[in-house]
Amino acid sequence: MSQSHRIGGGQIDRTQPLNFTFDGKSFVGHPGDTLASALLANGVQLMGRSFKYHRPRGPLSAGSEEPNALVELRSGARQEPNTRATVAELFDGLQARSQNRWPSLAYDALSINDRLNSFFTAGFYYKTFMWPAAFWEKLYEPIIRRAAGLGSMSRLEDPDDYDKGFLHCDLLIIGAGPAGLMAALTAGRAGLRVVLADEDFRMGGRLNAETYAVGDHSGADWATAVQSELVSLPNVRLMTRTTVVGAFDHGIYSAVERVSDHLPTPLAGKPRQTLWRIYTAHALLTGGATERPIPFENNDRPGIMLAGSLRAYANRWGVAAGDRVAIFTNNDDGLRSATDLQSKGVDVVAVIDSREGGTLLPGIRHLRGAQVIDSAGRLGLKSITVRGPNGKVETISANALGVSGGWNPNVNITSHHRSRPDWRDDIAAFVPGSGGPANLHCAGAAAGHMSTHAALKSGAEAARHIAESMGKQAPYVLPVAEDAPVQITPLWYVPGGKGRAWIDQQNDVTVKDIKLAHQENFTSVEHMKRYTTLGMATDQGKTGNVIGLALMAELTGQSIPATGTTIYRPPYTPVAMGALAGRSRGKEFKPFRLTPSHKWAAEQGAIFVEVGNWLRTQWLPRPGETTWRQSVDREVLQTRKSVGICDVTTLGKIDIQGTDAGLFLDRVYANTFSTLPVGKCRYGLMLREDGMVFDDGTTARMAEHEYVMTTTTANAVTVFRHLEFCRQCLWPDLDVQLISTTEAWAQYSVAGPNARNLLAKLVDQDISDAAFPYMGAGNITVCGGLRARLFRISFSGELAYEIAVPTRYGDALIRKLVEVGAEFDAVVYGTETLGVMRIEKGHVAGGELNGQSSALNMGLGKMVSKKKDSIGMAMTLREGLNQPGGLRLVGVRPVDPAASISAGSHFLPLGAAPTAENDGGWLTSKVFSPHLGCDIALGYLKAGDQKIGTRMRAVNFLTQVDTEVEIVSPHFFDPEGERLRA
């Protein structure tokens, strides 16, 4: 079979053959073809199986509204299900397969569903799978999901890249048909920044599918000429293969550009698709109109398609979908298909015109007042049954039927802000209503201007109006074009058939389903949609919705506008998840933040952990260590024995300056900072308005009006945001200035008995205990003059400092610390060791700072100063937060040192049943302490301060750990603090 249905003409390049396969069979098409046009050219009408009944289906349309011809494209990781053959651009080597069938498209075992159709009417799920209730999740749903669905996933990672971008324009024109092109020309000549986007790979819209002239050219040639001028205008951007899929707030539209879908694989470096966010001053919808069918019994056979599409295949692609073609229409546009096909030499066997009277087409069997009432042909149309005006029924042999029930303006995007369209009787269709997105205008067929002249004029007028609103003149001259009025007598479906007549072919919704919905009182359009699934699929009911609600209007005795319509939501056509994700996938899901010691740590084979965007060293294994515990135990013991070094750059640093900086800190911290001497630092506790602890850290006073605050790593951004809110909104009268310096300084903790000895080899100043006492802070120099900062603070309970240098020297400093520290057998440790030592010391961190714990819960109640007002202070006085039996921070260790305990465990009294009433609190953080040789933990325990020394159970039903534990002080290590003050 070699392009047996290819006829003359069309906008394809016949000099270049393109080889492709469908279900493994080889075919040839040409550049300019879609997969559907190429298959039809090769005599292939059967392209898919329907969703529910597995009915044989061919293409209904020639555009993005296609409900039937859904196929899988490509293979391997690029396999792409549910692609509309009608918009899939043909390329050499394209592999396409039908879907939703087994074992083959021609012989599909699940077509048994079609014979069982009486069980599968609308709402059958709700009626059939009610009992027993437990079966739904275990039995019914899995079976239904397996039987339903369309294409299949490869389950391989998509190898292609997807991009995103941002465009700006005065005017976005959506659709490059006659109205869009004329608008672009008018606005472009006037100097507006114009983006003209069209989902097709060829601009021109219906002009490419018609034979009439525009000016002195054919419609397609006029479109080409206009494009040539538009390309020459630097202020106009033409975007083919670009579908505007949604209207969002403030004049922002989203559009998907299919950069490489028409290629076997994207060119090197190129994305497969780009998702554009388009910022507009104005937008103009010139998206044309979509033809709708007329449901009749068995109106879904391959070969039955929209009349305008039949015409488009002939005129644009040089394809006759059949060699014995009939037309069924209720309007004059359907007649165009008949005359165009006949002029191309196609045998038009009959035109079945549901309207009575009127002029007959010359040279064609034109049956007025007739209707198609049935069809025959299992895998493709063989004949239609026609009932004449006198009731006489005849069978006409035909292998293609074009059906035209009128045209629906493509109002979709105008509804994205919930505007409902208005009904127009004269064209029997909805047009854009008021209340759509601000500054979104409509022209052409999308606005109900159905002739070419009206489309051109409305496009030019809209552009002129927009240009003038922006202070620019935009004169235009219209080319001469046809201006035929819409002549339609609505026929929403052919009544009287006993079989099924299909309204929504993608969801297998029939006239009977709508009638059933009405019978069961689902008469609201919203209920009807959900009960029947009308319009719920990849085509979003572009061809079926209006028919369904017109039928409901008839059943309820209401007018169509009174019946109303569902509205459209983004996206206009399906959008691949990859396009939405863009480059944010895999290891590029988010940017990384690297610490100053990262390079050195990577050289040492460090294990890194993601902490927000930071990659922090978790531990540094040494040769011979086979478990992380070995490394962490070594790091802990060595630090407590001599000295350890840890990169703490990730902690937030905020520079706070101004004459009111101290007062500002008094207000944002629960404790007092205005009295802090210059050169000292202090632990600070920050509360939320509700009195719960927000964050903690140390803040140093570097000068009279200059403080440096540190925050937890996790809250660095939220604390800064909070401070800015306080500064700008709560107390704008204060003289305070803030800026983050987190990344400006590389900061290392140096902890352990030899910390001072190590640092003394680098720091240029005296850092003896007398010269630089506990909680001291100041500007220093290191290595002979490099400016640095030193803070004598400890998170580990050891004699400890944090030393900071400008980040560019961070890598050098870690190397220097290790080099100099060799004398002390210094160890570099990671976040695991940090966690062990802070729990040994009883410091709260992430597990305890859980957003629902007060200072009192943490044993820090005395830090909340009552002598001043501060955020959260008043709420800490709430009675409920001050009950003597409330949660208190405690330490926990197993009675049997060899036993394990588990974070998240709940406290239960010994012998008590594991019930909520007996729940005493929970373990917040747990580690193994090499110092104590057993698991230790922190936890919140009711009246915990009164239970020190008692025994309880720590029970975790998730990890099946049930351990008898002793409640102890949270300060496991050096409770008197002698080491850190050494």
Add this chain to the structure above:
Amino acid sequence: MPDPHAGLKPQTALGHDVPVTITIGAVTITERFDVALASLAVRRGRDKDLAKAAKAADLPLPPAAMAQFAVPYSAFWMTPEMWMVEAPFASHEEITAGLKTALGDTASLTEQTDAWVRLDITADNPVPLFERLSNIDLATKPVGFAARTVIEHLGTYLIKRSPTDITLYGPRASAQSLLHALEVTAKSLL
């Protein structure tokens, strides 16, 4: 690179001993390591005092969304009443000290030199690159435009130094991620 501090060898934000230049098609990306930065925020009620002192020090304080370039100090607007001051690193490594002398207590100054990675991007037409990175309408912005934007989730300052020269200041710790975003985008334009 000079090593003024014995034993401590500085590294660029991208982790190199010397700044690198990368050319991808028509796009050239150069890391700049020779610029000192300081944030400058006016103290409450000291606007006029600051303006006077700044003028005396030849320190520009450009209006909103703009940058001004001069020697030795350039500056770009960050947010109301706040600017970022640029100066040659070699002569102004301790940039805040010099500014403090000039401005006194009219402003709060904070060293920001190593908080940022600076990438200078040169292209005959940088618009196609940046329309894939940022929502700034670069094509219509004048030379001297400066604004904060978000590129690949990273808060970044963008300065249009000429129609063909764009400066980005991104968070230093994410320098490699920012460069990666620029590289893959530049490659997509080939």
